[in-house]
Amino acid sequence: MFYMLYSTVTYVMSRRVLSTILIANQALFSDSRGILTQLYFSNAQLFPAVRNTSTGVSL
Secondary structure, X not given: OHHHHHHHHHHHHXXXXXXXXXXXXXXXXXXHHHHHHHHHHHHXXXXXXXXXXXXXXXX
């Protein structure tokens, strides 16, 4: 009896954690291009020599 209750609680908690992780991943993937361009432009401002030598291939 106790084991069934424990397994049910852990199952519900793991499902909740998985759903929140999936939602966070969807938000990250939808905004990944904007984050990557922001990172690239901040790196280009920080390291102008890297921007001048490479043609934007390496972040």
